[in-house]
Amino acid sequence: MKSEMNNIVLDHHGVKISIAQHYYDGKVETQEAQIIGGKLDGVTHFFGSDLTSFLKALTALEKNLDRNS
Numbered sequence: 001m002k003s004e005m006n007n008i009v010l011d012h013h014g015v016k017i018s019i020a021q022h023y024y025d026g027k028v029e030t031q032e033a034q035i036i037g038g039k040l041d042g043v044t045h046f047f048g049s050d051l052t053s054f055l056k057a058l059t060a061l062e063k064n065l066d067r068n069s
Helices: 051-067
Strands: 003-012 015-024 027-036 044-046
Touching (some): 015 051
Antiparallel strands (some): 003 015, 015 027
16 A cells, blocks of 8 residues: 655744645545644644635634634
């Protein structure tokens, strides 16, 4: 079984956000957006293969950050 990954790291007002896509045997297994560092380190929202799901995950992370800043 071959494991691969795509990853983008963004900065939101000094907090890093990792957007990752994990593949196993050529198929997307997991897609997630996660806060890296700070008091919310590790907070993760998963999303599906459509844009609406992706935007909801990013919006949820933004709300978490705004409430805890």
